[in-house]
Amino acid sequence: MVVAGENVDKVVDCIxxxxxxxxxxxxxxxxxxxxxxxxxxxxxxDEAAI
Structure with a gap:
């Protein structure tokens, strides 16, 4: 899974x-x-490719 840096903590907490x-x-x-x-x-x- 690839997520933007600002969302990492939220995604980890959810998982x-x-x-x-x-x-x-x-x-x-x-x-x-x-x-x-x-x-x-x-x-x-870069970001546009996510």
């Missing part, structure tokens, strides 16, 4: 709230920066 079971194997959330985005169909880049 944790809805998916947390308290059982082993519940999963992990990894957050990494995306350096470049390019939409092949239109040629858009």
């Amino acid at each position: 944790k709230k809805e998916a947390q079971t308290g059982s082993i194997g519940g999963g992990k959330i990894f957050i990494s920066p995306i350096d470049d985005i390019h939409r092949v169909r239109t040629g858009e880049s």
